[in-house]
Amino acid sequence: MTQISTQREPYSPAPLATSNVGGFSYPQHFERLERTLPYAEALIIASVPRGGLQVTQAAHGNEGLLRSYARGMHAEDRLTWQTIIGGQPLTGQDACGKQGFENCRFRQEVVISSGFAHVAAARIRNVILPGYDGALQVYRKAEQGPFTPADLQKLASAAKEIEAGLARDREARTERNHEATPSWAQRPTARQFVFDHEINELLGNDRLNQLDDRLRHQILQHARQQLQLLDGQSTIADRLQLPDSRSDLWTFRVSVYKNYPALSDGPVIFFCLQPTCGEWALIRPGDFQADADLARLVPSMKYMRDEFHRVPTLDEIAKPSHLSPYHFHRQFSDLIGLTPKHFMLECQIQKAKQQLAGGDAALPEISKSCGFSHQSHFTSRFKQATGLTPTRWRRMVAQSR
Numbered sequence: 001m002t003q004i005s006t007q008r009e010p011y012s013p014a015p016l017a018t019s020n021v022g023g024f025s026y027p028q029h030f031e032r033l034e035r036t037l038p039y040a041e042a043l044i045i046a047s048v049p050r051g052g053l054q055v056t057q058a059a060h061g062n063e064g065l066l067r068s069y070a071r072g073m074h075a076e077d078r079l080t081w082q083t084i085i086g087g088q089p090l091t092g093q094d095a096c097g098k099q100g101f102e103n104c105r106f107r108q109e110v111v112i113s114s115g116f117a118h119v120a121a122a123r124i125r126n127v128i129l130p131g132y133d134g135a136l137q138v139y140r141k142a143e144q145g146p147f148t149p150a151d152l153q154k155l156a157s158a159a160k161e162i163e164a165g166l167a168r169d170r171e172a173r174t175e176r177n178h179e180a181t182p183s184w185a186q187r188p189t190a191r192q193f194v195f196d197h198e199i200n201e202l203l204g205n206d207r208l209n210q211l212d213d214r215l216r217h218q219i220l221q222h223a224r225q226q227l228q229l230l231d232g233q234s235t236i237a238d239r240l241q242l243p244d245s246r247s248d249l250w251t252f253r254v255s256v257y258k259n260y261p262a263l264s265d266g267p268v269i270f271f272c273l274q275p276t277c278g279e280w281a282l283i284r285p286g287d288f289q290a291d292a293d294l295a296r297l298v299p300s301m302k303y304m305r306d307e308f309h310r311v312p313t314l315d316e317i318a319k320p321s322h323l324s325p326y327h328f329h330r331q332f333s334d335l336i337g338l339t340p341k342h343f344m345l346e347c348q349i350q351k352a353k354q355q356l357a358g359g360d361a362a363l364p365e366i367s368k369s370c371g372f373s374h375q376s377h378f379t380s381r382f383k384q385a386t387g388l389t390p391t392r393w394r395r396m397v398a399q400s401r
Helices: 027-034 064-072 077-085 092-096 100-105 105-112 151-175 212-230 298-311 313-321 325-336 340-356 363-369 375-384 390-400
Strands: 042-048 053-058 116-122 134-141 192-196 235-244 248-257 268-271
Touching: 027 042, 042 064, 053 064, 053 390, 064 105, 077 092, 077 116, 077 134, 092 100, 092 105, 092 116, 100 105, 105 116, 116 151, 134 248, 192 212, 212 235, 212 248, 212 268, 298 313, 298 325, 298 340, 313 325, 313 340, 325 340, 340 363, 340 375, 340 390, 363 375, 363 390, 375 390
Parallel strands: none
Antiparallel strands: 042 053, 042 134, 116 134, 192 268, 235 248, 248 268
16 A cells, blocks of 8 residues: 655646536636625535545635645545535534534634634535535635524525536536446446444445445455554555456545544545546546646546557656656646556546447457557456456346346
8 A cells, every 4th residue: 555645736726717518617606606695715625536625616716725725634624524424504613513613623724824714615416526525615704704504505505506517517528528327337326435443434324335245345344454554654545446246346546544533533444436537538627726736637637538549658648737757647646546557547448348338349359449459468457457358248248238
């Protein structure tokens, strides 16, 4: 397992972006909210496939606030997590208790240090990626007063409007990019499974039940083992592949935190089901307006998605992000949660699955079109990625129809 890096580049605000596909505009939603619910700053925060939370949008780009949050403060953001779990709009005091909020690090190092006095949040489902919920979080200065129950209802309505707008925009991008998910690639609505040191589910008891018995058993077993192996490190992460009852492999990013006060006292372990390359293909740089580091990786993801069949070099892949190959590889692995090599292999395997499921294309033909050097290489990598040979996988899909 590798240690998670928390070092980030200085915040550099990107231009506020409007989607040119579905017509969704974050600035318009922020402006509409400010007319009905005065605030000093508003953020969109999303849970992410590497485990944890990340600011994706900022109405006014308060640099101090964004810097504070980027310094690992997602592990202290009980407000956002409780909003995600319960689904109800909350103030900081609602989430932590009055005394708890007064003394918590999040209030001191994020809210107060950024010049604010009050904070509230409302849940947004599927902020950037399916199965990864987040929140609309708003801040006020002392002179603006605390958030009232009526304010929270306005906040919840605004969050619902943003959620609906994002869903429409995602549908439009899917249609334009022909990225509709085939039946054989369906995944559960829950993509994150989080446990404390006693293996209690922290995001809801019904989540793990969406998986089959074999996956559930392996996740619980692995959680117990990894929590015992933390051994003094603050955070560690690994890529884990687990077979389901059909022997089809599911890929998770497993992140273990020695301390994660936002969710529990003591260690916490995240199992994040990794998005497909098709889901990543729908992302645009403007989706991460508040995180320039992540936004500049998006063109390289698109490049890999378009060019995987010819197996481009790391130098070529890094070029659209304007980073050296070394820094690109490090940032991509840190912020996306998998290496560029694994991302490109996912693109190859996804294309191969489409051809295997779609007809009787011969394996040598599929191997060549997906960028593998020869059929035996294709078979080996396909089995490594899925747990099944191409022939067996094709038969499994045919039998499930």
